[in-house]
Every structure is written in structure tokens, then in C-alpha cells.
Amino acid sequence: MGIIVQKFGGTSVADASKIKSAAARAVETFKKGHQVVMVVSARGKKTDELVALATEITNNPSPREMDVLLSTGEQETIALMSMAIAELGVAAESMTGTQIGIITDSAFSKARIQKISTMRMHKALDAGRIIVAAGFQGRDENYNITTLGRGGSDSTATALAAVLQADECQIYTDVEGVFTTDPRLVPSARKVDSITYEEMLELASLGAGVMHSRSIEFAKKYRIPLRVRPSFSDGEGTLIHATHEEPDSVVTGVALVRDEVRVTLLKIPDRPGVMHLIFSKMAEKKIAIDMVVQNVGEDGLAEVSFTVPQNELADTLTAADAAVKELGSGKVRHGTNLSKVSAVGRGMVMHSGVAAQMFKALADQNISISLITTSDIKISTLVDREDADKAINAVHSGFFLDQAVTKPLPIGEETEQEEETVLVARDRSEQEVISRLPSMEDIVVSEVELDCEQARVTIRNLPDNPGVAAHVFETAAEGGINVDMIVQNISRDEHASLSFTVPRDDIDSCLKLMENLLQQWPETEISHDAQIAKISVLGIGLRSHTGVGQKLFAALAEANVNIQMINTSEIRMSAVISEKDSRVAHDVLSDTFNL
Numbered sequence: 332m333g334i335i336v337q338k339f340g341g342t343s344v345a346d347a348s349k350i351k352s353a354a355a356r357a358v359e360t361f362k363k364g365h366q367v368v369m370v371v372s373a374r375g376k377k378t379d380e381l382v383a384l385a386t387e388i389t390n391n392p393s394p395r396e397m398d399v400l401l402s403t404g405e406q407e408t409i410a411l412m413s414m415a416i417a418e419l420g421v422a423a424e425s426m427t428g429t430q431i432g433i434i435t436d437s438a439f440s441k442a443r444i445q446k447i448s449t450m451r452m453h454k455a456l457d458a459g460r461i462i463v464a465a466g467f468q469g470r471d472e473n474y475n476i477t478t479l480g481r482g483g484s485d486s487t488a489t490a491l492a493a494v495l496q497a498d499e500c501q502i503y504t505d506v507e508g509v510f511t512t513d514p515r516l517v518p519s520a521r522k523v524d525s526i527t528y529e530e531m532l533e534l535a536s537l538g539a540g541v542m543h544s545r546s547i548e549f550a551k552k553y554r555i556p557l558r559v560r561p562s563f564s565d566g567e568g569t570l571i572h573a574t575h576e577e578p579d580s581v582v583t584g585v586a587l588v589r590d591e592v593r594v595t596l597l598k599i600p601d602r603p604g605v606m607h608l609i610f611s612k613m614a615e616k617k618i619a620i621d622m623v624v625q626n627v628g629e630d631g632l633a634e635v636s637f638t639v640p641q642n643e644l645a646d647t648l649t650a651a652d653a654a655v656k657e658l659g660s661g662k663v664r665h666g667t668n669l670s671k672v673s674a675v676g677r678g679m680v681m682h683s684g685v686a687a688q689m690f691k692a693l694a695d696q697n698i699s700i701s702l703i704t705t706s707d708i709k710i711s712t713l714v715d716r717e718d719a720d721k722a723i724n725a726v727h728s729g730f731f732l733d734q735a736v737t738k739p740l741p742i743g744e745e746t747e748q749e750e751e752t753v754l755v756a757r758d759r760s761e762q763e764v765i766s767r768l769p770s771m772e773d774i775v776v777s778e779v780e781l782d783c784e785q786a787r788v789t790i791r792n793l794p795d796n797p798g799v800a801a802h803v804f805e806t807a808a809e810g811g812i813n814v815d816m817i818v819q820n821i822s823r824d825e826h827a828s829l830s831f832t833v834p835r836d837d838i839d840s841c842l843k844l845m846e847n848l849l850q851q852w853p854e855t856e857i858s859h860d861a862q863i864a865k866i867s868v869l870g871i872g873l874r875s876h877t878g879v880g881q882k883l884f885a886a887l888a889e890a891n892v893n894i895q896m897i898n899t900s901e902i903r904m905s906a907v908i909s910e911k912d913s914r915v916a917h918d919v920l921s922d923t924f925n926l
């Protein structure tokens with residue numbers, strides 16, 4: 332039998348009795364004949380406590396020393412866990428990230444794995460020992476201790492599963508599996524039995540804290556079946572894999588990021604290269620931009636908004652100021668106390684009216700939406716933080732996620748799928764996997780897609796009131812118009828400007844419907860462009876790797892292509908450009924990403 336990786340999060344190793352029951356589970360698996368690699372996190376809230384302790388000493392801790400400090404939480408757990416396993420009569424060996432040979436770059440607090448050595452682990456496994464590995468940590472080339480970012484033990488687990496070609500990577504946690512949303516926030520959330528890598532990637536990157544998004548990235552790249560399981564019961568949990576069967580519902584889950592801030596660059600030049608410059612300034616400071624919302628420019632001037640985590644505001648403003656200075660025009664504004672509410676589901680691709688349904692759910696609760704961005708399988712909205720809980724509940728019930736009954740997968744299909752995924756893992760020689768290690772965290776762009784069948788509609792000066800977006804998209808849905816990309820930005824005077832794309836053949840009927848609707852808001856202006864193209868890069872981990880946006884914008888700038896609208900997600904980045912630029916954009920992006 333093969334290798335099983337079992338990861339136990341902080342909540343599952345919080346005290347001695349929890350450590351003992353985690354140890355018992357590993358021993359049970361071992362006794363069934365598997366080789367077992369445990370990956371453990373710091374106990375309970377240990378990491379938070381260490382962070383708090385450091386801030387009692389300084390407001391400006393050295394990033395290097397912070398990583399030395401935070402890595403101790405996991406070190407405590409590996410020793411205790413190994414003792415607990417030994418008490419059950421099985422040999423165990425604790426290993427820190429350094430001892431395993433997890434080599435990362437030197438980006439303290441958000442390091443990326445570059446290499447993993449399997450030698451020491453194989454030796455211990457072959458000697459009949461359970462490995463207890465410290466999650467969340469590694470070392471750089473100069474033996475500085477690094478950490479992988481909060482929640483990073485999931486990434487350690489899937490990365491180890493990938494290099495060891497494990498049969499399954501099990502993530503044990505304090506809930507029954509992956510739910511339709513965080514059950515702590517929405518008690519009526521339901522567990523889902525299976526979910527695709529893409530949906531889980533989007534959900535995790537949009538705030539579903541149950542998994543670290545990079546861990547799913549590894550699992551998808553290396554085809555490792557992941558299973559999120561409860562540590563307190565024998566539940567089967569949720570399988571995360573590459574299924575292709577029809578989804579049961581249009582939306583699979585909703586997620587919340589509570590602490591977001593918005594930075595808006597106003598009155599910046601509307602010309603090629605602008606986005607590239609802004610993204611480069613952010614990338615220099617390793618700021619992972621979250622939502623990016625760029626809408627069509629007006630009078631030669633454009634505006635772009637993005638959101639970042641609250642704690643990156645100061646760095647982001649410095650970078651934004653530097654960008655504006657270099658551009659020679661523009662103003663930087665920001666808004667705080669915001670939250671992002673998103674809905675994710677593969678079914679969105681096939682159904683129209685999904686956006687309208689989400690905006691209506693928010694409008695019914697009188698919640699105003701300041702930014703909107705969509706991709707093919709997700710819709711994200713930015714709302715006031717005080718509305719966050721109300722919003723997530725509204726969207727969850729608006730998509731009937733509290734009511735849907737999960738349809739069990741037909742037994743045959745599930746078995747076939749599992750066998751297929753396991754085979755892929757077993758077929759590959761370890762040598763081949765190891766040779767790919769230096770590029771373990773490389774960006775994977777798999778396709779450049781060009782869509783010249785769409786037209787763009789832009790509405791400016793929309794009142795910033797709850798229900799406006801819902802009206803617009805309900806009108807489109809009632810008219811049978813399938814809206815694709817949606818971007819809403821807030822404008823200079825706090826009015827909203829909304830752009831969206833529709834099939835080109837529907838542009839006339841769409842304009843007619845909109846003109847009718849807009850009569851109630853006389854200050855609005857509508858414009859359109861039927862000669863647009865949507866160019867997209869598809870892959871994995873696109874948003875969390877700041878480099879992809881940077882490369883994309885650099886390539887388009889180099890080719891002198893102006894960008895009208897942008898949408899980003901974990902698996903797709905799209906830009907609306909003029910149709911006349913479509914060929915050159917396609918060629919230059921294919922070149923840039925070596926496709």
C-alpha cells in the first residue's frame with residue numbers, strides 16, 4: 332500500500348487529548364499497511380499568540396525574526412505528536428522543514444517552496460517510522476527559517492504528497508468537510524461531498540479558510556486527490572478532485588473576506604502600459620492584489636480600483652503614489668472597513684441570470700455593492716464591513732444553498748474517477764516529479780483564449796444605491812441575454828460605473844432594454860462598443876502569483892494594446908481590448924507564456 336499524508340490543523344492538535352487522538356488516527360492508518368506522513372500545525376491559537384507577543388515588543392518586527400518565532404509553534408507540536416505515537420507503540424520521527432529539506436525563496440512570511448528533498452523521508456518511512464513533519468515552514472538557501480503564509484500547513488501537506496506521490500492527502504480539521512460556506516458564520520451551511528479543484532481554488536482564494544489556496548494548486552498540478560475530513564468523527568469528509576459530471580446546483584459555495592481595503596487610482600492616463608506600471612509597483616513590494624477592477628476610460632482618463640488585505644494598506648498606498656508620480660497624473664483614494672462576498676460554481680458557465688440572482692439577494696437586504704468583478708465560475712462583490720454577515724447569509728440563502736439536497740455521485744463514476752486519479756499519480760516515476768520540483772510553485776498558464784463574439788455595454792453615473800445592479804442584470808436576464816464579464820467600479824463622485832459584455836448578436840436588444848430601464852435615472856449615460864475582443868489566460872494560481880498579472884500587462888503594453896476592462900480570478904485573467912488588437916494580443920501572450 333502507498334503513502335498517505337495526513338495533515339492536522341491547529342484546532343485538531345490544540346491540547347494533549349486532541350494530540351493523542353490525532354496520533355491514534357495515524358497509527359490506525361499505519362497499521363492498515365500504509366506509510367504515513369503526518370503534517371501538523373501549531374496548537375490552537377499558538378501562532379496568533381506568538382504574533383501578539385511580538386507586537387508587545389515592537390511594532391516593526393524583523394520579518395526574518397518573525398519567521399524564526401512563528402516556526403516554533405509547529406516545532407512544539409511535532410515533538411508532542413511523536414511522543415504520542417511512540418506511546419501507542421509505533422516508532423515516529425519528528426522533522427522540521429529544514430530537516431526535511433523544504434527549500435523556499437527568501438520572502439519571509441510568504442515564502443514559496445522551490446525544492447523538497449525526499450531522501451530523509453523515504454529513509455524514515457522505509458525503516459517503518461511515521462513521519463511527523465512541521466507544517467508551514469522551510470528554509471532558504473542560506474539556512475534562514477521561512478514560513479509559507481498563514482494557513483500554510485495545508486501547502487506543506489499537499490507539496491509533500493506531491494513529491495512522495497502519495498495516494499491521498501487528507502486534511503483533518505474541526506468541521507465535517509467543505510461546506511457551502513463557513514458554518515461558523517452561516518449555521519444552515521451544508522457539507523458538500525465532492526468539489527472540483529477549480530471551484531475549491533476559487534473558494535479558498537476568495538476566503539473559504541478551510542483550505543489554503545496554494546495547497547489546492549499543488550494538488551491540481553500533481554493530480555493528488557485531497558480529502559478534507561473531520562478529526563473528531565469518522566465522517567467521509569469532502570473529496571476535492573477533477574470530476575466532470577454535471578453540477579447539482581449553479582452555485583457550489585459562497586465565501587467572505589472580512590477585512591479588505593480599497594485603493595482607487597483616479598484620472599490616470601488611458602493608454603497602453605498603465606496597468607503594467609501599476610502592477611509592477613505592487614509586485615516590487617510583493618503585494619498580492621486581490622480584486623482588480625478596471626472599467627472603460629472616459630475623456631482619455633481611466634480609473635482602476637483594487638482591494639488588498641487591511642494590513643497591506645500602507646505599503647499599497649506607497650506603491651500607488653509611486654505609480655501615479657511616474658504616470659504624471661492621477662489621484663489615489665482609498666476606502667476602509669470593507670468586505671468581499673463571493674459566489675462560486677461551475678454551473679454558472681451554463682446558466683444565465685446568476686449575477687442578477689446574487690445582486691437581488693443583496694438588494695433585498697438593502698446592501699449596497701461598491702465593486703463587482705466576475706469570472707466564468709465566480710462573482711465577487713465588495714460591501715461595507717458592517718453588512719458582511721448579513722450579506723453572506725443573504726447570498727447563501729439567495730442561491731438556496733441551505734435547502735439543496737446533495738445528490739450522491741453514482742457509485743461507478745466515483746470509483747472510476749478515483750482510480751483514474753490514483754493511476755496518474757502512480758504512473759509517474761518519482762524521478763520525474765523531483766525533476767519538476769524547481770518549478771513546483773511556477774506559474775502554470777495553460778491556455779490563451781480569444782473571444783471575438785462579444786460586445787461591451789458601459790453605463791456611467793449609476794446611483795450608488797442598493798438594487799441598481801440587480802435591476803440591470805435582471806432586465807438582461809428577463810430579455811434572455813447572457814451576460815458574461817461584469818465590472819463595476821466606483822467613480823469620482825461616488826456614482827457607479829458598470830460595464831459588461833454580452834453576445835454581439837444581442838447588443839441591439841440589450842441596448843433597447845437598458846435604455847428603457849435607465850429612464851428612471853436621467854443622469855446615467857450609456858455607451859457601447861461592438862468591436863471588442865476578450866482575451867483570457869487560463870491556468871492555476873494566477874491571482875495569488877503577482878507575476879502573472881505583471882507579465883500579462885507587460886506583454887500587452889509592449890504590443891501597444893490598450894486595456895478597457897479587466898477581470899481576474901485564481902484560474903482565469905481576462906482583459907477586454909479593441910478587436911483590432913486581438914491577433915497581436917493573442918500572439919504576444921502565447922509567446923510570453925510559452926504556449
Ligand SMILES: Nc1ncnc2c1ncn2[C@@H]1O[C@H](COP(=O)(O)OP(=O)(O)O)[C@@H](O)[C@H]1O
Pocket residue numbers: 339340341342343372482503504505506508509510511512513514515538539540541542584
Ligand atoms: N466553506 C467552508 N467549509 C468549511 N469550513 C469553512 C469554510 N469556510 C471557512 N471555514 C472555516 O474553516 C475552519 C477550519 O479551518 P482552520 O480553522 O484553519 O482549521 P485548522 O486549524 O484545522 O487548520 C472551520 O472551522 C470553518 O469555520
Ligand SMILES: N[C@@H](CC(=O)OP(=O)(O)O)C(=O)O
Pocket residue numbers: 339340341342372373378379404466467480481482483484485
Ligand atoms: N500555524 C500556522 C499554519 C497553519 O496552517 O495553521 P492551521 O492549519 O491551524 O490553519 C497558522 O496559524 O497560520
